[in-house]
Amino acid sequence: MAGVGLDGVTKRFGRHAAVDALSLDIADGEFFVLLGPTGAGKTTTLRLIAGLEKPDEGEIAIGGKNVGDWSVAERDVAMVFQYYSLYPRYTVRQNLAFPLKSKVHRYGPAEIDRRIAGAARMLRIEHLLDRKTDKLSGGEMQRVSIGRAIVREPRVFLMDEPLSNLDAKLREALRSELKDLQMRLRATFLFVTHDQIEAMSMGDKVGVLNHGRIIQVGTPGEIYGAPHDTFVAAFVGTPAMNLIKGELSGGRIAVPGAFALPLDDAGRRRLMLNDGPLIVGIRAEDVRLGGEGVAAARVHHVENHGVEKIVTLRAGDCLFKATVPAMSPVAVEDSVRFAWNQDKVQGFDAETGLNRTRHDMAAGG
Amino acid sequence: MAAIVLKDIEKYFGDNYVIRKLNLTIAHKEFVVLLGPSGCGKTTTLRAIAGLEEIDAGDILIESKKVQTLQAGDRDIAFVFQLFALYPHLTAYENIAFPLRATRESAAMVDARVGEVARSLRIEHLLKRRPSALSGGDMQRVAIGRALVRRPKAMLMDEPIGALDAKLREDMRTELKRLHLENESTTVYVTHDQVEAMALADRIAIMNEGVLQQVGTPDDVYQHPANLFVAQFVGSPVMNVTKASIAPEAGVTRVMIGDGDAAFEFAGELERRVAALATTDREIMLGVRPEGVLVTRQQSAGYIPVEAHIVEPLGAYDIVDLKVGGQFLRARTPSGYARAGERVWARLDEAQTHFFSARTGEALDRRLER
Numbered sequence: 117m118a119g120v121g122l123d124g125v126t127k128r129f130g131r132h133a134a135v136d137a138l139s140l141d142i143a144d145g146e147f148f149v150l151l152g153p154t155g156a157g158k159t160t161t162l163r164l165i166a167g168l169e170k171p172d173e174g175e176i177a178i179g180g181k182n183v184g185d186w187s188v189a190e191r192d193v194a195m196v197f198q199y200y201s202l203y204p205r206y207t208v209r210q211n212l213a214f215p216l217k218s219k220v221h222r223y224g225p226a227e228i229d230r231r232i233a234g235a236a237r238m239l240r241i242e243h244l245l246d247r248k249t250d251k252l253s254g255g256e257m258q259r260v261s262i263g264r265a266i267v268r269e270p271r272v273f274l275m276d277e278p279l280s281n282l283d284a285k286l287r288e289a290l291r292s293e294l295k296d297l298q299m300r301l302r303a304t305f306l307f308v309t310h311d312q313i314e315a316m317s318m319g320d321k322v323g324v325l326n327h328g329r330i331i332q333v334g335t336p337g338e339i340y341g342a343p344h345d346t347f348v349a350a351f352v353g354t355p356a357m358n359l360i361k362g363e364l365s366g367g368r369i370a371v372p373g374a375f376a377l378p379l380d381d382a383g384r385r386r387l388m389l390n391d392g393p394l395i396v397g398i399r400a401e402d403v404r405l406g407g408e409g410v411a412a413a414r415v416h417h418v419e420n421h422g423v424e425k426i427v428t429l430r431a432g433d434c435l436f437k438a439t440v441p442a443m444s445p446v447a448v449e450d451s452v453r454f455a456w457n458q459d460k461v462q463g464f465d466a467e468t469g470l471n472r473t474r475h476d477m478a479a480g481g
Numbered sequence: 482m483a484a485i486v487l488k489d490i491e492k493y494f495g496d497n498y499v500i501r502k503l504n505l506t507i508a509h510k511e512f513v514v515l516l517g518p519s520g521c522g523k524t525t526t527l528r529a530i531a532g533l534e535e536i537d538a539g540d541i542l543i544e545s546k547k548v549q550t551l552q553a554g555d556r557d558i559a560f561v562f563q564l565f566a567l568y569p570h571l572t573a574y575e576n577i578a579f580p581l582r583a584t585r586e587s588a589a590m591v592d593a594r595v596g597e598v599a600r601s602l603r604i605e606h607l608l609k610r611r612p613s614a615l616s617g618g619d620m621q622r623v624a625i626g627r628a629l630v631r632r633p634k635a636m637l638m639d640e641p642i643g644a645l646d647a648k649l650r651e652d653m654r655t656e657l658k659r660l661h662l663e664n665e666s667t668t669v670y671v672t673h674d675q676v677e678a679m680a681l682a683d684r685i686a687i688m689n690e691g692v693l694q695q696v697g698t699p700d701d702v703y704q705h706p707a708n709l710f711v712a713q714f715v716g717s718p719v720m721n722v723t724k725a726s727i728a729p730e731a732g733v734t735r736v737m738i739g740d741g742d743a744a745f746e747f748a749g750e751l752e753r754r755v756a757a758l759a760t761t762d763r764e765i766m767l768g769v770r771p772e773g774v775l776v777t778r779q780q781s782a783g784y785i786p787v788e789a790h791i792v793e794p795l796g797a798y799d800i801v802d803l804k805v806g807g808q809f810l811r812a813r814t815p816s817g818y819a820r821a822g823e824r825v826w827a828r829l830d831e832a833q834t835h836f837f838s839a840r841t842g843e844a845l846d847r848r849l850e851r
Contacts, residue, residue: 283518284674285719292802292809295791299821311647317793317800337817340796353796356648401797417655419680420699422716423772423813426680428655435655439797442700448662 117304118179118271119144120165125174127160134160136328137174142321144179147298147305151315152325153351158308161325162274165306167191179271189220194265198277200257202249208260209245212236215268235266238297255286262294266301273298275307279314291317312352316340324348342462346469349397349462355426357397358436361466365391369461374432375411383458388472389465397462397471400426403438405446409453415446429454483544483634483667484509485530490539492525492691499525501691503539507635512661512668516678516714517688523671524639526688530669531637532556543634559628563640567612567623574599574608577626584631598626601663602656618649625660635667643672654680675715679703687711709842712768712835718800721774721810724839725767727752736829738767742806745829746783755836755845764839771800773833774812776819777826784826789819803827 120142127135135157142148150158163169165176167188175182183191194215202211212232216223223231236242239259249257258278265273278294279287295318298305309315315322316336323333324344332344343349349357362371367384370376379387387394405427416430420442427438427446438454440446462473485507492500500522507513515523528534530541532553541548548556559580567576574595581591599605602622612620621641628636642653658681661668672678678685679699687694687702687710695707706712712720723738727747734751735744755765777784790809791802794816801819803810805827812827819825836845 284717285713288718292791292793292811295793296802299791313795316795336794336796340794350648354647355651399797417658419654419658420703421676422679422699422703423770 117144117302119146119304120272120306121175121177121180122161122165123175123177125161125164125171125176127157127164127169128172133328135164135171138325138328138330139174140323140330140333142304142306144304145302147295147307147318147320149315149319149322150306150308150325151310151312151319151322151351153310156310156325157328158310158325159276160328162195162276162306162308165191165272166193166195166274189218192268192270193272193274194268194270196258196261196265196273196275196278198280200261202257202260202264204250205248207246207248208236208241208252208263211249211260212245212263212267215264221268231267231269232263235263238266238300239263239293254282255290258282258290262297266297272304272306275305277309278307280309280311287314294318313354316352324351341460342471342473342475343397344471346395346397346464346471349464349471353399355400355437357399357462358403359464360396360398360434360436362394362396363392364389364394364463369394369396371396371431371434374434375413377411377456379458379461383461386459386461386474387463388474389463393466394472395464395466395469397464398436398456399460400437400439402457402460403429403436404455404457405438405440405444405452406455407453409455411455412451412453415448415450415452418446418448484542485635485667485669486540486542486545487526487530488540488542490526490529490541491537492522492529492534493537499691500529500536503688503691503693505686505693505696507667507669510665510667512658512670512681512683514670514672514678514682514685515688516672516675516685517694518673518714520690521688522691523673523688527637527639527669527671530635531558531560533560557631557634559631559633559636561621561625561628561636561638561641563643567620567627569612571611572608573604573610573612573615573619573623573626576612576623577608577630580627580631594630595626598630601629601660602626617645618653621645621653622656625657629660629664629666633666635669636664638668638670640672641670642677643674650677657681676717679715685715687714689714705844706768706835707844709766709768709837712837712844716770718771718811718813720768720770720835722766722768722837723808723810725765725836727755727765736767736834738810739806739808742808743785743787745785747829747831747834751831765845766837766839766842767829768835768837769810769829769833771811771813773830774803774810775828775830776801776803776812776814778819780826784828786824787827789821789823789825792819792821801825 122138122140125138152158164171213228216228241259279290322339324331332348339352346359362369368376368378413429413431417428419426424442425440427440429436465472487503487505490500490503517523529536577595578591604622642650685702686696689710695702695711702715726737728735729752732749734747736747737744788804789801790804793800799814799816801812801814803812
């Protein structure tokens with residue numbers, strides 16, 4: 117197993133920089149998730165590490181060694197793709213054996229058997245070993261694809277949206293299976309996804325990528341609780357963080373035509389912003405409804421999510437969301453009072469979108 | 482009253498029995514979601530209501546009139562598809578106005594109606610654009626506008642936001658529901674996404690393999706699932722389901738899960754209430770949602786020691802995979818409550834624990850009363 121380092125890596129396609137001066141440090145044995153929207157440069161980054169693309173600038177190291185002139189095989193990384201590329205007329209066992217019979221990696225029959233048995237046990241596909249792959253379900257096929265990576269015992273696993281083609285329930289189940297697998301293998305996983313739930317739930321660390329650049333690297337708690345800018349704030353979390361244009365003045369946040377919320381001294385000190393326009397960020401679970409609230413709104417929409425309800429509130433033209441317990445009696449067009457958890461308010465620069473909030477990491481991490 | 486009544490609907494595609502004696506009444510102004518996995522018959526049902534598919538048996542009534550013999554165009558129903566079926570050479574305005582052109586409304590009337598629909602969909606500024614210059618969300622707004630402009634008796638929607646990305650779907654859900662409140666048109670909406678169904682529906686009708694499994698409000702189907710299929714189809718993360726057996730002891734009932742992996746203590750009357758319903762077969766499945774698995778960091782009465790195996794932080798809360806003997810139970814805890822590898826204590830909230838027949842999957846007790 118090995119760590120992976122990228123130092124100022126740029127990859128251009130024509131004049132477009134798909135990956136732009138990207139630096140990353142992935143520790144040995146870490147589950148690192150690269151999260152970003154379509155076109156952010158996630159897959160290109162994986163292909164650069166695998167050696168399938170050459171960077172125009174910058175260096176890539178695996179296990180502390182610069183691998184710039186190493187071939188794909190020499191890098192000894194394994195890729196798992198969104199679309200399972202299995203040989204359809206062969207059995208699961210034969211599919212798992214293929215990577216062990218290549219020109220570069222050739223093993224004896226006993227070793228092949230040992231590795232297949234180990235991977236099959238780990239993925240709980242022992243009962244499928246003699247089945248042809250076209251008789252498998254989607255989830256089983258993706259397990260076999262992962263198995264083909266495991267048998268190679270590579271130094272790094274690179275996974276390109278491996279769960280995206282599976283249905284919601286299966287994705288949920290495979291999320292914890294993959295995390296469990298990575299912990300048991302003590303392997304370095306670099307996992308690419310556009311799905312923030314996958315990133316949050318599996319990653320030891322998450323790197324948020326946009327337009328080929330890393331916006332923020334942190335634990336899921338840091339990314340969620342202290343987003344670097346409004347892009348990360350809006351991208352991570354369901355429902356998305358409420359981002360509201362307001363004015364900071366004299367110890368309160370005013371949203372013209374909608375409401376004004378007072379800040380106590382501590383709340384004001386957290387915001388490293390002068391009086392004037394700001395974008396205020398607050399997560400739905402940090403908006404409280406109730407009689408003791410400090411401002412008024414109307415209920416615009418109520419969504420039942422079983423365990424809780426997500427209520428959209430309307431004040432003037434401003435719409436924002438609050439999470440309430442499942443049994444809360446709220447109905448559309450009710451008048452309600454609300455307050456915000458001041459310790460969780462995020463202040464963003466109205467011009468740059470950068471987060472200008474002091475974060476007490478002991479509480480926020 | 483644009484109520485829609487489906488009576489004993491049956492439909493075959495060759496030998497494939499895709500709708501099996503479906504009975505469902507959709508009330509005037511109601512928003513009903515047909516929910517189920519692909520191939521469950523939900524879209525075929527919707528198409529049958531629209532008149533795009535003939536049925537082999539049964540009756541479809543709209544406003545108390547049988548409509549099987551009516552052509553799709555004569556049923557006064559609007560249909561919105563997953564893929565934005567817009568005319569590419571027409572502007573958004575002309576796309577929305579199109580259904581009115583056929584009815585020879587006056588130009589002033591058309592203009593007024595298009596304006597009204599565009600306002601409620603907030604696409605007034607886009608009316609001069611052609612579909613190629615619109616985003617996915619706006620294209621679907623135009624498609625919905627075209628359906629609304631006729632003021633149909635009923636709206637039928639087939640995964641109308643399924644092709645949009647996650648954030649946009651979230652916004653569109655709010656818009657669709659607001660729109661329904663304003664228009665009050667009877668709506669039948671098809672989706673495979675349980676989040677969408679829970680969020681939008683007055684009532685959800687859950688289908689599987691052509692059979693209607695349960696009809697109820699979102700709270701009903703979430704809290705009182707009629708069978709294991711519904712229990713596991715609705716809710717995310719999925720409900721924990723495991724084999725179970727129950728044994729009475731002095732004043733309490735011990736509920737063993739898995740192959741004797743762990744035993745939880747429940748109230749004494751549990752045995753009578755569940756077993757009485759399970760006289761025919763003693764094989765029982767236990768179901769409990771992650772929020773029904775209660776976790777504490779201190780040893781407490783009624784709690785058993787378990788290992789927090791994997792912690793999935795989801796921001797507002799964590800999902801913790803608890804290792805309970807050879808079983809895993811997922812629990813929902815506050816953020817950062819338990820760490821992976823740590824010992825914690827767990828019990829099952831009796832009020833949120835469900836029991837099912839292992840043989841039929843039917844709920845044995847529609848959730849125990851508090």
